[in-house]
């Protein structure tokens with residue numbers, strides 16, 4: 001299926017997972033452990049992991065004893081995630097621009113899973129859906145890149161070889177977006193994809209959160225939950241109610 005939305009194509013290909021194979025699941029698990037402890041989430045908490053990809057955070061959260069639902073637009077990823085399902089771990093295809101059918105005690109949006117859309121209205125719509133999908137006193141955990149840090153440390157060109165595929169990567173910031181162009185030759189074909197994430201810094205995100213009525217309770221700058229520092233933090237992690 002070809003669509004104008006880059007994320008529908010790229011995240012549904014096997015190449016996306018090959019390129020990011022080395023992403024650090026140890027870090028991801030440490031983050032989940034730290035955040036659930038900090039928020040003192042009881043084991044009865046029902047967490048929505050949105051978008052969940054192939055479910056790496058969902059599976060780990062479930063192993064900690066939580067009831068978890070994972071949702072993602074990428075059908076291929078959900079198909080794989082479903083292999084891990086159990087009574088307290090479910091996955092479904094869901095577009096986060098659509099309202100949820102259920103409510104949850106916590107919603108996690110992890111690993112730069114936001115800012116894909118042109119119009120600010122769509123960003124706000126997603127946040128509003130999340131807000132509406134939270135039970136009273138429920139938490140929203142938002143884990144995004146630190147745009148200012150990306151800008152100051154932009155790696156304009158890079159080559160990565162993974163599983164014998166040479167990925168040529170270029171990055172640029174223009175028109176309010178961070179672009180990552182990825183081209184490679186695989187399976188007898190040249191491929192080219194562009195990841196595009198909106199340049200959303202701390203100030204802009206705070207404005208978004210305010211607009212939908214979220215109250216920010218904590219701001220962290222990395223998965224160890226150190227304080228956010230605009231010059232040095234690699235993540236922007238907002239916790240809201």
Ligand SMILES: C[S@@+](CC[C@H](N)C(=O)[O-])C[C@H]1O[C@@H](n2cnc3c(N)ncnc32)[C@H](O)[C@@H]1O
Nearest residue numbers: 007011051052053072073074095096110111113
């Ligand atoms: C950077 S990945 C992160 C996935 C997961 N949180 C993780 O850490 O592995 C972003 C995910 O967003 C999903 N996605 C993009 N647009 C979406 C939408 N409108 N609704 C739901 N999921 C979407 C993609 O399919 C992809 O799996």
